[in-house]
Amino acid sequence: MSHNVSVTDDPQWIAFFKWALPQLRMRWAGFRKVRGQVQKRVYKRLQSLELADPGAYRDYLRQHPGEWRILDTLCRITISRFYRDQGLYTLLAGQLLPDLAELAKRDKHAPLRIWSAGCGSGEEPYSVSILWTLQLRQRYPDTELIILATDTDRNQLTRARKACYPFSSLKDLPPVWRDAAFAESAGDYCLQTTFMQPVLFVEHDARTPPPATSLYLILCRNLVYTYYELDLQQEITALLHAALRPGGVLVLGSHETLPAGITGFTPLSDKRWIYKKNSPRPR
Numbered sequence: 001m002s003h004n005v006s007v008t009d010d011p012q013w014i015a016f017f018k019w020a021l022p023q024l025r026m027r028w029a030g031f032r033k034v035r036g037q038v039q040k041r042v043y044k045r046l047q048s049l050e051l052a053d054p055g056a057y058r059d060y061l062r063q064h065p066g067e068w069r070i071l072d073t074l075c076r077i078t079i080s081r082f083y084r085d086q087g088l089y090t091l092l093a094g095q096l097l098p099d100l101a102e103l104a105k106r107d108k109h110a111p112l113r114i115w116s117a118g119c120g121s122g123e124e125p126y127s128v129s130i131l132w133t134l135q136l137r138q139r140y141p142d143t144e145l146i147i148l149a150t151d152t153d154r155n156q157l158t159r160a161r162k163a164c165y166p167f168s169s170l171k172d173l174p175p176v177w178r179d180a181a182f183a184e185s186a187g188d189y190c191l192q193t194t195f196m197q198p199v200l201f202v203e204h205d206a207r208t209p210p211p212a213t214s215l216y217l218i219l220c221r222n223l224v225y226t227y228y229e230l231d232l233q234q235e236i237t238a239l240l241h242a243a244l245r246p247g248g249v250l251v252l253g254s255h256e257t258l259p260a261g262i263t264g265f266t267p268l269s270d271k272r273w274i275y276k277k278n279s280p281r282p283r
């Protein structure tokens with residue numbers, strides 16, 4: 001194949017993504033900066049199909065509608081790390097989780113149910129588990145933490161269940177937490193089982209109805225509100241709203257916001273990417 005993959009501004013590739021992404025209900029704007037990862041995967045796919053260039057792949061997609069499903073899986077951005085957006089974890093420890101734990105207590109000591117949607121290879125749900133275990137669990141001895149962690153990528157889930165990471169995934173984690181939660185093993189850092197115990201990993205596509213209801217906290221970060229088109233964001237937001245308990249909290253990525261016109265949520269005044277589900281008005 002003569003066509004080379006240079007993950008840059010090759011107009012053929014840009015034209016391809018601008019054509020293909022909307023058909024998957026995804027936004028070019030979300031992928032623009034990170035498209036290298038996707039472009040490499042699509043290039044490999046082209047090679048395996050012995051297609052010369054993105055234009056040929058476009059024709060192939062037109063002739064083989066089943067290929068769209070494969071392209072969809074190639075378009076997943078999988079970048080994550082522990083303690084991503086430090087400010088969020090500070091807020092979770094100081095305000096959000098204590099408030100939600102109080103709510104759960106008032107709900108007859110219900111378990112504190114959290115959903116991490118698009119959980120990567122476990123960095124996000126395990127960060128919450130570490131935070132809870134090391135900083136809050138003692139204050140709420142009667143509150144059980146349950147974190148449902150879902151992703152549509154099986155490889156990510158396999159890595160998550162293994163819970164061993166390179167140092168680069170842990171570099172934002174406070175060193176005391178890192179030392180308390182991980183043991184070094186053959187160059188990797190493996191999470192101790194006590195921090196894995198509250199987290200349940202399940203395969204699930206964020207574009208389908210949520211896997212649980214009456215949730216206290218949903219983390220839906222760096223997925224829906226970056227990569228999906230506005231209509232799909234609105235549809236998913238309605239599903240997330242229904243899955244939260246009133247007073248429950250929805251956290252987006254720190255560069256994301258809910259689409260304009262969404263009702264039923266109130267943003268935390270200084271954090272436009274963290275929302276509380278409104279309680280029904282008393283009649």
Ligand SMILES: C[S@@+](CC[C@H](N)C(=O)[O-])C[C@H]1O[C@@H](n2cnc3c(N)ncnc32)[C@H](O)[C@@H]1O
Nearest residue numbers: 077078079080118120151152153205206221222
């Ligand atoms: C950019 S990572 C974000 C991980 C984590 N939430 C964070 O903010 O660090 C996006 C994750 O969503 C997963 N993903 C992509 N499409 C998905 C979908 N439709 N449903 C569920 N997970 C999806 C990817 O496999 C990946 O693990």
